[in-house]
Amino acid sequence: MAxxxxxxxxxxxxxxxxxAIGKMVDDESLRRNMNATPQFIGALTELVWTQxxxxxxxLETFSQHAGRTTVTTDDVLLLxxxxxxxxxxxxxxxxxLKAAKVKEKTRSGKQK
Known part of the structure; x- marks a missing residue:
C-alpha cells in the first residue's frame, strides 16, 4: 500500500x-513564433525528471557520506x-542568506 x-x-x-515545462515551452514558442509538439514536451519532461x-x-549520497540524514547547502555546493x-x-x-540570518538574530537579540 505504501x-x-x-x-x-x-x-x-x-x-x-x-x-510547468509545457508552460515554459509554450511561452518560449509564442515568443519565437515557433511550435513545439507534445512529444517534444514529453521527451524534455523525461530528461528533466531523470536529471x-x-x-x-x-545529494542524498553526499549527505550520508558526511554522516547526516539531512541534505545541507554544503552538499549542494559539492554537487x-x-x-x-x-x-x-x-x-x-x-x-x-547566512548574513541575513545573522543580522536577524542580532536584531531580535537587541529587541529583547
Missing amino acids: DASGEDVQERLKSALWF IENVAID ARRNSDLQSVIKDCVDH
Missing part, C-alpha cells in the same frame, strides 16, 4: 513537472563543484 501512494505522489510530481532523480541521489559559475552563484546566495 508503494502505491509513493507511486501516486511520483506521478503527481511528474505531471506537475510536465505542466532531478540523479541530483537527488547524489555544483564541476560548474564554477553555478557554484559561484549558489555560494553567493548561501552567503547572503
